Amino acid sequence: MNWNDLRFFLAVSRSGSLSEAARQIGTSPSRVSRRIEALEAALGIPLFLRSPDGYRLTDQGAEFVPRAEQVETAALSLSGKAAFCAGIAGRVRLATAENLATRLLAPALPGFLQAHPNLTLELVTGVRSLDLARYDADLALRLVRPTSAETRIRKLGHMACAVYIAVDADPPGFVCWSAEMGDLPVARAVTAMKSPVAIVSNSLAAHHELAAAGAVRAVLPCFIGDADPRLRRIGGIVESAGQDIWLAINKDVAASARIRAVADFVVDVVTRNALQLAPGPTASPAGAAATPHPA
Template sequence: MDWDDLRIFLAVARADSLSGAGRRLGIDASTVGRRVARLEGALGAKLFVKTPQGYALAPEGERLLPHAEAVEAALSGAEEALSGPGDLTGQLRIGAPDGCANYLLPQVCARLSEAHPQLEIQIVALPRVFNLSKREADMAIAVSQPQAGRLVVQRLTDYQLHLAAHEDYLRAHPPIRSREDLRGHRMIGYIADMIFDRELDYLTETGAEWAALTSNSVSVQMQAIRVGAGLGIVHDFAIPFCPGVRRVLADQISLRRSFWLIRHADDRRSQRMNRLADALAQGIRAEVARLQALVVP
């Protein structure tokens, strides 16, 4: 058994398909299939079960998985030990909710790229939780702390959210001096049955019973507010990107949430991943503080 075979095994286990593994490895699916069959033949064990959804790990594959991941971590550690603590290189895939991905990560990653020119950064913005065990991302940013899994979790920073609307909308509609005045105003928020984390159920805290315009994307919601479609809860750090958007009832409706950085437990032994996590954490904290300071009270 050699590392190249294990590398292909890990790719299939994480992608659940030969084609997905091939894309990750830069080889065609038929080659992946042949290499998996060769490894199974060498071990005398069936590692995967073909299902309508793709390739699932067989019991023997489940037993092999932690050992293959340990080999992967050991090789990565050896490379880091030989290369030393210089510039960060290679690929870093960051999964994040779209608010963070749109309004924070571009600036943070731009500075990280400038400091480490050989680092390839990928930002995956998806309104859902990432599966780090399948390596959908190297690290993920979440709005709540996970309660299960072999993960390393650290609190990044708190951030503020407020009810907001564009000044054009506010001029064209009745004044809002209290929560009661919100009745009759158009509200913007999340699609209720697509809220993947209870921390995103913002409108409930305003007392609104329904929203006239909804999206599973906080960035789409913000753009709807920007064009005067109504009022919605927005991140304070997003307001500087939308001239004319103003906070409403800031002294009565104020939400606090947190960002969490999540990594696979095996990565804590990696000097490279620790350095990347530290740089990302420092960058996000600084960027949230900078942008929130720009918001007019």
């Protein structure tokens, strides 16, 4: 029995699916199936009940999960500690929201990468918060305060939002967030306005472009809306839609030179763009983009 087989086992136990486990690990479903079978043979017990609906843990499999997780925790800790000596080289995985990655960090990345040619930055974007304790990412730039005891956190700033419409249009209806995004502050803010809803979408990029096209009103982050010459801000800052910006770093790798370099870069970019992220009540001139400065 080896650690890789336990890794396959835990992936299937958490996802209930060979294909999803294979996607997470970066291999084929057939290989996952073979490793699960090899582990069951080595242990002499059935770990899963197979059905057309997926994989479900047997009683023996459920009892084995805590032991496998103990091995996983030890292996990940050793992996993290080995990163201390790597220097400013290798791969760093940064989890963040799509808008922060593309609109805030991306313009500043050329200078940073030029200064660190041996570093590879992996940007993992999305709304779902990854588990830094399980090394889903090394650090995260998030709009929700991290709560894990295994991370070091720091508040970097605030992201304000306002209502935007196209400069040559005045549509009455809003674009609203779809139900699965209803817990976002911006979604709650739009709902509280009790205004007519013309379009529902789960994509910030879609909200942005729909407003720019003149189809709807949209509540957008100010550093995006103020920077677009196709848009104009109406009214003041929508306070209830704003969110604080947080940096979280896995404690096990926080002292790594490459992690520290990326963290310093992120802090610098957010700090330098504080006024674009959280401007005053008056809209900044269109086209005054939130252009991050190189770290």
